[in-house]
Amino acid sequence: MxxxxxxxxxxxxxxxxxxxxxxxxxxxxxxxxxxxxxxxxxxxxxxxxxxxxxxxxxxxxxxxxxxxxxxxxxxxxxxxxxxxxxxxxxxxxxxxxxxxxxxxxxxxxxxxxxxxxxxxxxxxxxxxxxxxxxxxxxxRQDFEAFVKNMPQQKAAYFIWKNPWMSAGCDTFINEMMKLNHFSNIYEDKGRYPEVIIQKIRIQGDPEIVFLSSEPYPFNEQDAFEVGRFTHHAKVIFVDGEMFSWYGTRLVKAFSYFRKLHERIS
The missing domain is CATH 3.40.50.1980 (Nitrogenase molybdenum iron protein domain)
Incomplete structure (x- = not known):
């Protein structure tokens, strides 16, 4: 058997x-x-x-x-x-x-x-x-060649509000961030740390802030709130499935990431 x-x-x-x-x-x-x-x-x-x-x-x-x-x-x-x-x-x-x-x-x-x-x-x-x-x-190999010479950019990836929570270490989201050359400012704070948004510059001063489409439905007001405390960071809404769904979704994710880099640049 x-x-x-x-x-x-x-x-x-x-x-x-x-x-x-x-x-x-x-x-x-x-x-x-x-x-x-x-x-x-x-x-x-x-x-x-x-x-x-x-x-x-x-x-x-x-x-x-x-x-x-x-x-x-x-x-x-x-x-x-x-x-x-x-x-x-x-x-x-x-x-x-x-x-x-x-x-x-x-x-x-x-x-x-x-x-x-x-x-x-x-x-x-x-x-x-x-x-x-x-x-x-x-x-994956094709995408890694695409990002090979891209510089690392400091980033935060938020999944929740009230309290604000980000993706941290030992998560699939963090692995996707690293693959994209995004250096997670909360990587050393646990898996899904609660964050005081007013202290985001002190905690890592990211160049990019991602607001995920799931599990929390972030909106423009949330982006404005984040922007008040980051000043220079780009605040970008992203498809949470592309960062957190594994399995066959990965094929679509690599194509999505290419377009994301085009949006950022």
């Missing part, structure tokens, strides 16, 4: 490839779809918006932080896909009596590629997984 291991080191055995899948991670729902597993997806979250039509064809079982356990139970899944950051330990433990719970832990692009490979093996989609891995690696 084949044995598999998730990124937290949990071991699983399956007599055959799991057929009924519940995904509680939006970016991984997109990945499963792109691997050709749309028919096997039976349950998703309300935040699983890509591709859009899944919201009308699959059972919505809650969000990423709060799920309807009984709805999931009634779907009789063979496997439930979670993520260490996006889903809580409480959710994982509450679902383990229903089906095997596979947990990913993605901080780097290599972690993301590992998950694609794992899903390819687990769901018998090896050829599709290899194609996507090759696409991502090629796009």
């Amino acid at each position: 084949p044995e598999f291991k998730d990124q937290l080191g949990h071991h699983f055995t399956f007599e055959k490839a799991p057929v009924r899948i519940v995904s509680l991670v939006p970016s991984q729902t997109e990945l499963l779809y792109d691997l050709g597993l749309e028919d096997q997806l039976v349950g998703i979250t309300k935040f699983c918006v890509h591709p859009f039509h899944l919201k009308s064809t699959k059972k919505i079982v809650g969000g990423t932080k709060k799920v309807h356990v009984e709805k999931i139970r009634l779907l009789q899944p063979d496997i439930i896909i979670c993520n260490k950051e996006e889903n809580t330990l409480e959710i994982v433990e509450s679902l383990q009596g229903i089906a095997p719970v596979w947990v990913t832990n993605i901080i780097t692009i290599e972690d993301s590629l590992e998950v694609i490979l794992q899903f390819g093996n687990l769901f018998n989609r090896r050829t599709e997984a290899r194609k996507w891995i090759d696409k991502i690696r090629f796009a």
Whole structure:
């Protein structure tokens, strides 16, 4: 009987490839779809918006932080896909009596590629997984050549307000910032530090401030508020999916980053 291991080191055995899948991670729902597993997806979250039509064809079982356990139970899944950051330990433990719970832990692009490979093996989609891995690696190499001679720019990436919170170390967002030659002024303050916006110049005086489209809906008033305390920094609204979604979204992200640099320059 084949044995598999998730990124937290949990071991699983399956007599055959799991057929009924519940995904509680939006970016991984997109990945499963792109691997050709749309028919096997039976349950998703309300935040699983890509591709859009899944919201009308699959059972919505809650969000990423709060799920309807009984709805999931009634779907009789063979496997439930979670993520260490996006889903809580409480959710994982509450679902383990229903089906095997596979947990990913993605901080780097290599972690993301590992998950694609794992899903390819687990769901018998090896050829599709290899194609996507090759696409991502090629796009990454091409983008790295594009930014190779660009100078490092000090930046801050905000994900929340009241309190203001930024992306810090050991996050996928920070990895994307480094890839783009953006030096995160809050990298040494923890994973998602709370920030006193009035002290942003003292804390690192960024050249660029990013306001993400998710999870907080920043607006022009927020940009004006940031600008009051940075003076010279460029305040830019960015697509949060491109910085925080892993999996097959990465191919689109590299194209997006090129356009972002054009906007900045």
